[in-house]
Amino acid sequence: MQFTLLVVNFFLITIISREYGAETYGEYASSKSLSVLIGTATVLSLALVVTKFLAKNKENSKLMFSNSYYLIIRNFFVALIILFPLTFLFQRDFSMTALFLLGFVFNEMIHVALAYFQARGDFVTSSKQIFVRTLLYGIGAWIIVFQGFSIIVLITFQVFMLFSFFIYAHISIPKSDKLFETRPTKPITENLQNSGKKMVLTTFSSALISELDIVLLGLFYFGPALGVLAWSRRILEIIFQLIAASLDILFPELSRLNDKNEIQNIRRKLRNVCLLIFIIPIIFYLSKNIVGNIIVSLLGDTFSEVAIQTSMILFCLPLMIWSRINIIFSRALGFEINITKIIIAGSLLSYFIYFLFHSFNVSNPAILSIIVSQIIISFLTSYSFRSSYA
DSSP states (O other), X not given: OHHHHHHHHHXXXXXXXXXXXXXXXXXXXXXXXXXXXXXXXXXXXXXXXXXXXXXXXXXXXXXXHHHHHHHHHHHHHHHHHHXXXXXXXXXXXXXXXXXXXXXXXXXXXXXXXXXXXXXXXXXXXXXXXXXXXXXXXXXXXHHHHHTTXXXXXXXHHHHHHHHHHHHHHHHHSOGGGOOOOSSOOHHHHHHHHHHHHHHHHHHHHHHHXXXXXXXXXXXXXXXXXXXXXXXXXXXXXHHHHHHHGGXXXXXXXXXXXXXXXXXXXXXXXXXXXXXXXXXXXXXXXXXXXXHHHHHHHHHOGGGTTHHHHHHHHGXXXXXXXXXXXXXXXXXXXXXXXXXXXXXXXXXXXXXXXXHHHHHTTOSSHHHHHHHHHHHHHHHHHXXXXXXXXX
C-alpha cells in the first residue's frame, strides 16, 4: 500500500510539474506542506487513538467513531479561523491551502473508520480500500491535468475522492458494531481529546521533519526556483517515506521491552542500518548525469538543476531516518513531550539557518540550509532521547 501511494505521488508531481510548470508546482508543494503541518495539529492523531481504544476493547467503543468525527470537524473550523493569517505569514495561497487542509481532515476520518479493522489485526481490508482510492485518484488526476483544468480543480477532485472514501469506509463497518449518534458524548470526546493531545506530539514531530524544509523554502524562494527546489526535496521525501514505513514495526516491539541492554542493542543495529543507507545518495550522486537527462526529458529544461540538487539533498536521508528512529523510541518509551519540545526548538533554529544562508548569499544556500537543518534535528533528537533515557 505504501509503495503504491509513493508511486502515484511521484506520478502526480511529475505530470503537475510538466503540465503546469515549476512555478505552479512550487506553490502546490509549499501549500500542501503547510496544510500537512496545520492538519496534523488539527486532527490530533485520533485515528491512532481510536485504534488503541478499540484494540483494548474500551467501554463505549461504538461511540468512538461519531465522537472522533465530531472532534475532527470541530477542530477543522477552528483551524480555518487561523489559516488566513498563517497563509499570509508564510506567503501561501489561501484557497489552495484550505482545500489541502480539508482533504487532510477527510483522510484522517477515513483512517478513524478503518481503525475498526486495524484494531482487529485486519490490515488487508484497510489496505485494499486505500489502494483502490489511490489508483482512482491517480487516474482521475491524470485525466483532469491533460484536459487542461486548473490546479484548483485537481485539488478539489482529491478532496471529493477522500470524502467519498470516508463515506465508504464508515459504511464498511458492520452494522452490529457501528453506532452513529448525531450528538457528541462529552466524557468520550474529552477522553479522545486528552489522549490525542499526547499522541499528536510525536506525529507532529515527524511531520516537521518531513515538511518543514518545503515550508521554509516557500518563505525565501519564489517562482520556478521554488518549484525546482521543492521537486528535489520531494524526491528525498518519497524515498524517506518508503524506508520509514518499515520502521513502524519498531513501536509495538519497543513498547514491550524493559531491558536497557536490549534496547541499546537495537539502537546500535539501527545505527548501522543508517550508515548503510548512505549507499543510496552515493549511487544517485554517481549517476546524477543520467538521472538529469531522464528528468529533463520528463519535465523540460526548467528542471535541469533537479538531479544536481537532489544528488546533494539525498545525503540527508540517513539523518532523517535516524531522527525518525529517535521519535519512535521516544514514543514507545514515553518521552513524547521531551522530544517534541526539542524538535520544535530545532525547527526554529532551522528557520534562522535558512535566513542567515539566504541573507549572506552563500553558495547553494537552499541546499546547505536543508542539509544543516536535518543535521541539527538529527543531533537534537539523539540528545533528547539519551538525556531522557538516562
